[in-house]
Amino acid sequence: MALSCSTDTLAVPQLFGGKILSFEANLVEKYNATAYSQLYYGHSTVTAKNLDFCNVTVTYTHPGQNDTINVETWLPIDNYNGRLHAVGGGGWIAGRYSPSYTAMSGAVSEGYATSTTDAGLYEQADMKPDSWALTSEGNPNLYLLNNFGSVSLEDQAIITKALISSFYGQAPRYSYWSGCSQGGRQGMMLAQRYPEAYDGIHACAPAIFWTQLLSTTFWPQLMMIVMDYYPLPCELNAIVMAAVDACDELDGIVDGIISNDEACTFDPLSVVGTSFTCSDTGSNMTISTEAAKLAKMTWAGPRSEAGKFMWYGPNVGSQLTGSTSTLTNDIGLAMTSCSSDGKCVGVPVGLGEVWIKYWVEANPDWSYENMTRAEFEHYVHASIQRFDSLIATNDADLTDYYKRGGKILGYHGMNDQIIPVKSTEHYYNMVKEFIPAADQFYRMFEVPGLLHCSGGPGGQPSNTFDALRAWVENGTVPESLPHSYTDDDGKEQNRLLCPYPKKSKIIHGARAVNGTYQSDDFVCI
Structure with a gap:
């Protein structure tokens, strides 16, 4: 019919x-x-x-x-x-x-x-x-x-x-x-x-x-406010690259990817003073203590002023900044926007500050610019307390x-x-x-x-x-x-994905052929 x-x-x-x-x-x-x-x-x-x-x-x-x-x-x-x-x-x-x-x-x-x-x-x-x-x-x-x-x-x-x-x-x-x-x-x-x-x-x-996630995504922006330091994107990118260089080979393969995150102990403070060429300005710079602290605190996740765990951060080596576009694969929690003279301001990703403005504060005129750590802790607690059952x-x-x-x-x-x-x-x-x-x-x-x-x-x-x-x-x-x-490099690569908590491990003796591994070169352990 x-x-x-x-x-x-x-x-x-x-x-x-x-x-x-x-x-x-x-x-x-x-x-x-x-x-x-x-x-x-x-x-x-x-x-x-x-x-x-x-x-x-x-x-x-x-x-x-x-x-x-x-x-x-x-x-x-x-x-x-x-x-x-x-x-x-x-x-x-x-x-x-x-x-x-x-x-x-x-x-x-x-x-x-x-x-x-x-x-x-x-x-x-x-x-x-x-x-x-x-x-x-x-x-x-x-x-x-x-x-x-x-x-x-x-x-x-x-x-x-x-x-x-x-x-x-x-x-x-x-x-x-x-x-x-x-x-x-x-x-x-x-x-x-x-x-x-x-x-x-x-x-x-x-x-x-949801309530923990949205309220705590503002954490890196808060740390920039507290430190009064807003890094150029290239400085944070240099720290990300250093993290990858330090932890890439821990899975047995050098491929520009951190797979063995549990073994990665990279500390951003270890690269303070390291020179790099800034792609944003074309000039030579050194990694500052403030930028290293920001990266470390972002990856560690938010902590209270007393040092207590509040929520998780992205894995070490994850992207910290981005293009400030709406594309979810090209943004970061520590984004900044910089003028031609090198002065930068923080750019929230449109999650945490919006959630606090409209739901926790319920005030369209609320602004995050002068937020304190004590206020941040209050917002996180209030977010969970008031809205967990809804969303x-x-x-x-x-x-x-x-x-x-x-x-x-x-x-x-x-x-x-x-x-x-x-x-x-x-x-x-x-x-x-x-x-x-x-x-x-x-x-x-x-x-x-x-x-x-x-x-x-x-x-x-x-x-x-x-x-x-x-x-x-x-x-x-x-x-x-x-x-x-x-x-x-345009080469097809093959890996094996494993259901958490198992991890993919390369089989002892496996060798890449023309720079490419096969999925059966790996096992879930």
Whole structure:
């Protein structure tokens, strides 16, 4: 029977606690797009050519909450594989923006029905929450934060599955979620709070500890304020290079990547006074004590004035600065912007200071310029105390998801400069303590050299989603994953990715052929 892309033949989805406001179906014909692997997480780059699909948008509200939420679903006409591949958002956006559509283009080209939600958040051209964060001065928009944090995710699953059942005449055989960063956090929320929503969850570099993460990303900027020192980017880059030089070979291979982070004891203060040529100015400089302290404190993570641990920092050798663009693989927590005369100012990444402004302080006029360490400690505590239950995904009790047979698989870059990989390790250890058999349903693969979600010298995995699908559908346990990438010299390199806490080790006696190793030269230990 021919599929009909029409609201006349599609059943209006039913949503408990929600009211459908509008329901549109439009046939998209001869659709062409390229889904690059950088945003089609866990997949290779794919190209959609001359595809036909039914684009259904459901607009609804939660009566009494003054919200308007849109769920957009793409239903392939000719090549449907019987599966749902829902996608997440990034940063302050739940979905329905360019990266979501890139991932959806990849999914629909491979035969998946796919969907995304905007969680009822207003349009954000600059990807910041200024337009929706407050209902009025002093009053955070808790309804929208709740939608963003959790509620819209279950709604999306219910609406999308109802549309699939109506359009194809049967429910999807398997349902998957995929996302990175915010999308990873969304995936973990689904596993913790809505375990029946998806059979498999592909959660990469997840912002699990949202309230700790966002409030503490400001730590390096605070240290610049306290020291009254704002380094040129080249000075921090010189320290990063020194760290890589010191710790690269600890894994047995010199490849410009720190893989054995546990053995890396590099201290930035050890290179104070070292000369380097600054790419920003073309002049010779020496590494200052202040820049070394900043790098050391950034990588160590925030500490209270009394020296107590507050949260994790990026791994030693991770990128500290960047281009001040919105690209997540080219920013750092210690970014500065410098004028032609060499004077620099701090540039926050748009996470910590925004979170404090709109939620902790709830004051659009609040400014971070004169923040003290005591205030910083207060903001971190208040962030956790007030908002953990709304948006954090640090509940280690995944019993319901485990019992229903769900699987979680993702990757996290060891050079992630925004969401410390140690925070994901910490969460996995929490789950393992709560459920000793955690590795039977939850595996996280660490990727040496990978930045936040994509980018960096270690390459981005392109097989993790298929590994999740094989685990869910065939019971194929992902004990390790071969990983190929192109290095800075244009050579294809091969490594072996291992599920945490295992580490990839080169087999004794393995030799590179023409500068290239093979994945079977490594073993997970």
